[in-house]
Amino acid sequence: MTAAPFDFSPLLPAGLPAAAARWTGLAKYSFVGGNNDPEQIPLDGLIEAVNAVLRREGQTLATYGLQSGPQGYLALRQFLSAKLRRDGGISCTADDVLIVSGSLQALDLVNATLLARGDTVIVERDTYQGTLNRLTRLGVNTIGIPLDGDGMRMDVLSDTLVDLKRRGITPKFIYTIPTVQNPTGTIMPEARRLELLKLAEQHGVPIFEDDCYADLIWDGKRPPAIHALSKSANVIHIGSFSKSIAPALRVGFIVAPWAAMSRMLALKTDAGSGALEQMVLAEYCTPHFETHVPALRRGLRAKLDTLMEALNEHFGTTAEFEVPKGGIFLWVKLPDHVDTLKLYQAALAAGVSINPGPEWSTDKAYAGSRLRLCFASPTHQQIREGVATFAEVCRKEFGVPTRSGNVEMKSRA
Amino acid sequence: MTAAPFDFSPLLPAGLPAAAARWTGLAKYSFVGGNNDPEQIPLDGLIEAVNAVLRREGQTLATYGLQSGPQGYLALRQFLSAKLRRDGGISCTADDVLIVSGSLQALDLVNATLLARGDTVIVERDTYQGTLNRLTRLGVNTIGIPLDGDGMRMDVLSDTLVDLKRRGITPKFIYTIPTVQNPTGTIMPEARRLELLKLAEQHGVPIFEDDCYADLIWDGKRPPAIHALSKSANVIHIGSFSKSIAPALRVGFIVAPWAAMSRMLALKTDAGSGALEQMVLAEYCTPHFETHVPALRRGLRAKLDTLMEALNEHFGTTAEFEVPKGGIFLWVKLPDHVDTLKLYQAALAAGVSINPGPEWSTDKAYAGSRLRLCFASPTHQQIREGVATFAEVCRKEFGVPTRSGNVEMKSRA
Numbered sequence: 001m002t003a004a005p006f007d008f009s010p011l012l013p014a015g016l017p018a019a020a021a022r023w024t025g026l027a028k029y030s031f032v033g034g035n036n037d038p039e040q041i042p043l044d045g046l047i048e049a050v051n052a053v054l055r056r057e058g059q060t061l062a063t064y065g066l067q068s069g070p071q072g073y074l075a076l077r078q079f080l081s082a083k084l085r086r087d088g089g090i091s092c093t094a095d096d097v098l099i100v101s102g103s104l105q106a107l108d109l110v111n112a113t114l115l116a117r118g119d120t121v122i123v124e125r126d127t128y129q130g131t132l133n134r135l136t137r138l139g140v141n142t143i144g145i146p147l148d149g150d151g152m153r154m155d156v157l158s159d160t161l162v163d164l165k166r167r168g169i170t171p172k173f174i175y176t177i178p179t180v181q182n183p184t185g186t187i188m189p190e191a192r193r194l195e196l197l198k199l200a201e202q203h204g205v206p207i208f209e210d211d212c213y214a215d216l217i218w219d220g221k222r223p224p225a226i227h228a229l230s231k232s233a234n235v236i237h238i239g240s241f242s243k244s245i246a247p248a249l250r251v252g253f254i255v256a257p258w259a260a261m262s263r264m265l266a267l268k269t270d271a272g273s274g275a276l277e278q279m280v281l282a283e284y285c286t287p288h289f290e291t292h293v294p295a296l297r298r299g300l301r302a303k304l305d306t307l308m309e310a311l312n313e314h315f316g317t318t319a320e321f322e323v324p325k326g327g328i329f330l331w332v333k334l335p336d337h338v339d340t341l342k343l344y345q346a347a348l349a350a351g352v353s354i355n356p357g358p359e360w361s362t363d364k365a366y367a368g369s370r371l372r373l374c375f376a377s378p379t380h381q382q383i384r385e386g387v388a389t390f391a392e393v394c395r396k397e398f399g400v401p402t403r404s405g406n407v408e409m410k411s412r413a
Numbered sequence: 414m415t416a417a418p419f420d421f422s423p424l425l426p427a428g429l430p431a432a433a434a435r436w437t438g439l440a441k442y443s444f445v446g447g448n449n450d451p452e453q454i455p456l457d458g459l460i461e462a463v464n465a466v467l468r469r470e471g472q473t474l475a476t477y478g479l480q481s482g483p484q485g486y487l488a489l490r491q492f493l494s495a496k497l498r499r500d501g502g503i504s505c506t507a508d509d510v511l512i513v514s515g516s517l518q519a520l521d522l523v524n525a526t527l528l529a530r531g532d533t534v535i536v537e538r539d540t541y542q543g544t545l546n547r548l549t550r551l552g553v554n555t556i557g558i559p560l561d562g563d564g565m566r567m568d569v570l571s572d573t574l575v576d577l578k579r580r581g582i583t584p585k586f587i588y589t590i591p592t593v594q595n596p597t598g599t600i601m602p603e604a605r606r607l608e609l610l611k612l613a614e615q616h617g618v619p620i621f622e623d624d625c626y627a628d629l630i631w632d633g634k635r636p637p638a639i640h641a642l643s644k645s646a647n648v649i650h651i652g653s654f655s656k657s658i659a660p661a662l663r664v665g666f667i668v669a670p671w672a673a674m675s676r677m678l679a680l681k682t683d684a685g686s687g688a689l690e691q692m693v694l695a696e697y698c699t700p701h702f703e704t705h706v707p708a709l710r711r712g713l714r715a716k717l718d719t720l721m722e723a724l725n726e727h728f729g730t731t732a733e734f735e736v737p738k739g740g741i742f743l744w745v746k747l748p749d750h751v752d753t754l755k756l757y758q759a760a761l762a763a764g765v766s767i768n769p770g771p772e773w774s775t776d777k778a779y780a781g782s783r784l785r786l787c788f789a790s791p792t793h794q795q796i797r798e799g800v801a802t803f804a805e806v807c808r809k810e811f812g813v814p815t816r817s818g819n820v821e822m823k824s825r826a
Contacts, residue, residue: 006619006647008672011585013529020678022508023482034684038472047467050689054460059451061659062790069436095435101514101663104683116426130682172424206419234419246474248688250514259421265433269543270517274687275661276463377475 017137027353029386034247034328035377037303040296041246042288049283050276057279065272066279070265072099072253073278079286080239080253088214088225090237092255098264101273103212103252106238107134109264110208110254114172115140122160122174124152126331126361126370128182128210131175143171144362149322151181151188154195161203173208173236174200179222180213183331183360183372185324190223197230206260207235212252215244215293217326218301233257241281243328244293249277300328300376306383307375314391318401328376333369338398340371346397352390430550440766442799447660447741448790450716453709454659455701462696463689470692478685479692483678485512485666486691492699493652493666501627501638503650505668511677514686516625516665519651520547522677523621523667527585528553535573535587537565539744539774539783541595541623544588556584557775562735564594564601567608574616586621586649587613592635593626596744596773596785598737603636610643619673620648625665628657628706630739631714646670654694656741657706662690713741713789719796720788727804731814741789742768746782751811753784759810765803 060066068074077094084090100106107130115121117139123131125144135142143160145152157174164171176196178188188196200207209226227237240252251273254264304323307330311319320333334340340356347354357370375383391401473479481487490507497503513519520543528534530552536544538557548555556573558565570587577584589609591601601609613620622639640650653665664686667677717736720743724732733746747753753769760767770783788796804814 003614003645005670005672006645008527008619008670008676011527011583011619012676013527013532016526016676017679019672019675020483021675023484025482026476026480033477035477036475038475041472041475043467043471046471047464050463050467051460054456054463058456058459059454061454061661062449062451063439064446064448064655064660066661067439069438070433071436101687102684113429114421114424114426119426133682170424201416206421206424232416232419242477246688247477248474248479248685250683250685250687257418257421259418259432262432262434263421263425263429266430269546270663271515272661272663274514274663274690275659276690276693277687280689 027348028351029382029389030353030377031373031375031386032353032355033374033377034242035374036243036247036328037296037299037376040299042284042292045284045288045292046280050280053279053283061275066275070268070272071095071097072273073275073282075286076251076278076282079282079289083285083289084225084255087222088211089228090225090255091228096255096258096261098254098256098261098268099273099278100252100254100268101270102242102250103210103238103240104130105268105273106252106254107131109267110173110236110238111135111138112267113260113263114206120164120169120171122157122171122205123362124176124181125363126184126357126367127175128177129355129359131210132360132362142362147181147184147186149186150192151178151186152176152196154192154199157196158199161199161205165203170203171205173206175208175210176226177210177212178226179211180216180325180327182213182327183329183355185322185327185329185331187217187223187325190229193223193226193229197226197234200234201232209235209237211237212240213243213327214239216297216300216328218297220294220297227255236260241285244289244296245281245285249281250274251277251281297326303375303378303380303383304330306380307373307387310384310387314387315394315401329372329374332371332373334371334394335398335400336369338369338394338400340369343371343394343397347390347393350389350393352386352393354390440761441764442795442802443766443790444786444788444799445766445768446787446790447655448787449656449660449741450709450712450789453712455697455705458697458701458705459693463693466692466696474688479688483681483685484508484510485686486688486695488699489664489691489695492695492702496698496702497638497668500635501624502641503638503668504641509668509671509674511667511669511674511681512686512691513665513667513681514683515655515663516623516651516653517543518681518686519665519667520544522680523586523649523651524548524551525680526673526676527619533577533582533584535570535584535618536775537589537594538776539597539780540588541590542768542772544623545773545775555775560594560597560599562599563605564591564599565589565605565609567605567612570609571612574612574618578616583616584618586619588621588623589639590623590625591639592624593629593738593740595626595740596742596768598735598740598742598744600630600636600738603642606636606639606642610639610647613647614645622648622650624650624652626656626740627652629710629713629741631710633707633710640668649673654698657702657709658694658698662694663687664690664694710739716788716791716793716796717743719793720786720800723797723800727800728807728814742785742787745784745786747784747807748811748813749782751782751807751813753782756784756807756810760803760806763802763806765799765806767803
């Protein structure tokens with residue numbers, strides 16, 4: 001290059017997100033992202049599966065969509081329809097399933113099918129950052145409903161729907177993560193799911209059920225999916241293999257009535273999601289999913305225990321949390337004067353990455369002293385060291401926990 | 414379900430594409446889509462690669478982005494930077510490469526980075542349908558520049574840029590497929606690439622170079638990429654493994670200046686493209702790409718010959734075409750009174766799928782009697798049978814070719 005470099009900036013449209021920074025690697029102690037436990041990737045099984053499926057039908061890779069059409073690899077959709085029936089009580093066939101490139105593409109497709117700028121949607125007050133960021137970028141009004149130990153509160157939802165109706169607003173959907181809620185870790189019981197369905201039907205609002213974490217319940221017992229309990233086909237259900245097998249594979253799915261799915265398909269202009277990953281998942285999961293997942297859960301539960309012990313040891317009563325019913329994250333409350341956005345920066349400088357609460361909530365003030373800690377990826381030792389380092393940073397920045405934190409410790413498990 | 418099914422239609426925003434129809438399978442004789450030759454998928458090599466890479470580093474699948482960061486698997490970016498230098502003369506490092514989910518995601522990211530409704534872009538008059546459809550959906554004014562045997566005509570481009578300037582319009586980019594143009598099969602020579610760069614620089618317009626087919630040139634000799642010839646970093650270059658290895662793998666790439674790439678990265682909110690496909694491609698391509706591709710080209714060239722022979726036999730001089738310099742498609746002109754949109758419907762009913770010209774051109778009248786035939790996927794026998802069936806349909810619908818078509822045949826290869 002000899003001339004002055006071309007200036008792209010005058011060409012950029014309004015409203016672009018800020019430019020990304022150069023990636024500088026993962027933090028030494030990483031408690032962020034939905035990363036999983038490297039030791040629990042079922043490598044032998046995946047290798048066996050990929051050999052079998054490529055030997056048998058590898059030539060189909062020459063065709064976009066693997067000769068299974070735009071909804072994705074047929075064997076994987078068949079596995080999912082059987083699994084969703086067995087685990088979640090969902091009655092669906094392979095024709096009701098759309099394979100997507102991770103549940104993030106599911107979010108994009110559902111949003112694109114239903115939302116326009118200025119629309120209103122209802123979410124849980126504390127919810128998945130990726131969902132909140134998408135809704136913000138789309139210019140959608142997002143109303144957060146507080147949660148209790150059983151998930152989204154139906155009294156507040158009912159009042160909100162009535163209030164919106166008075167103002168002539170029909171929300172486009174109610175987005176919920178009912179089964180191991182992100183970030184609170186709660187599970188909505190069946191009775192409340194039925195209440196939610198009743199309210200949604202009364203108000204003509206569909207439900208967008210994100211069941212990404214539903215495989216990771218400690219005792220393996222889950223209520224029926226909201227999709228399964230609906231009598232009016234008003235639920236769009238999404239899920240993923242990121243948490244149960246491996247996040248880097250980027251395979252998720254949507255179960256939706258054809259009236260909605262046919263619109264999503266028209267918007268899915270990517271010539272299909274990655275075929276090799278769909279093939280290996282179908283081949284591996286059909287025989288092995290039911291034995292793999294309980295072993296994974298046991299390992300995750302042990303890491304959660306290590307994390308809670310480390311927090312008790314270093315923070316004592318300074319760090320408050322409820323024991324999540326499954327999943328890979330813990331939603332932690334620090335004293336009110338702690339600002340987790342500031343703490344995030346200081347911790348990162350010390351090699352510890354955390355998710356500051358305000359990025360995971362519609363109520364930035366409520367979440368200002370909260371944070372999310374993911375425990376699946378670090379080793380037990382990294383969890384212990386990382387929490388110790390994090391406590392040190394927190395003490396230096398905010399004066400808590402005090403040095404005597406560990407003598408104030410009380411058990412909450 | 415016992416209640417009436419939920420009605421999604423009042424919730425759909427304006428401007429959605431029409432609902433998709435249920436997929437009904439591939440046509441018996443399929444001459445559409447960028448599908449490749451099933452016999453040429455390098456299965457043994459891919460299987461060897463996937464075993465090696467999973468054994469060595471399969472545990473990294475537990476981490477989004479494979480510990481390589483958001484630009485994609487490092488080993489694949491390293492392979493690409495070496496390959497692009499060797500084949501296209503592009504000076505870039507792995508840091509300049511962004512791995513995406515097929516070149517379709519590349520189109521989406523470049524469009525989202527630069528385009529707003531009402532903007533103007535310049536394309537080749539006959540060009541890739543997926544590009545045209547995206548620009549239409551985005552509400553962008555698309556100006557098509559006619560092509561000759563050397564690709565986009567610079568005299569018309571120059572006049573167009575001057576005319577736009579007079580009207581106060583700066584196009585957001587000039588999109589070109591310079592190396593085996595889709596659908597015309599031309600290759601833009603180096604001198605014209607330099608002319609194009611000069612015009613682009615004079616008018617402050619970046620070039621969007623889509624080099625998807627550049628590996629599939631019959632004699633293997635290609636001019637330097639436009640990106641390589643630029644002195645001002647005003648070119649965004651994209652490519653894909655769909656044509657050289659397998660389309661179902663959904664792996665493409667973008668080479669762009671950081672000023673543009675940092676914006677694309679901020680818009681790529683999919684938590685990374687499929688990792689297993691990136692891993693197997695890096696592992697396979699690094700040692701084998703240079704021997705695989707020439708063998709693939711020889712097979713494709715033989716299928717092209719079969720297609721041209723069949724067209725000569727059944728259509729005679731009724732079907733006009735230039736021999737493409739590479740690729741997997743032939744751009745065919747039928748007599749003016751043939752409407753290939755109608756012919757498409759009739760042929761499909763007879764089991765033959767084709768791409769009607771108007772879907773591949775900004776000039777629907779010019780392209781009305783033209784069509785694109787892809788020849789990589791069908792067998793030699795399917796090509797011969799499919800063309801015979803297609804000629805029969807064309808005769809019945811439009812009276813051409815006449816029964817004596819085959820005695821009018823002349824060789825144009």
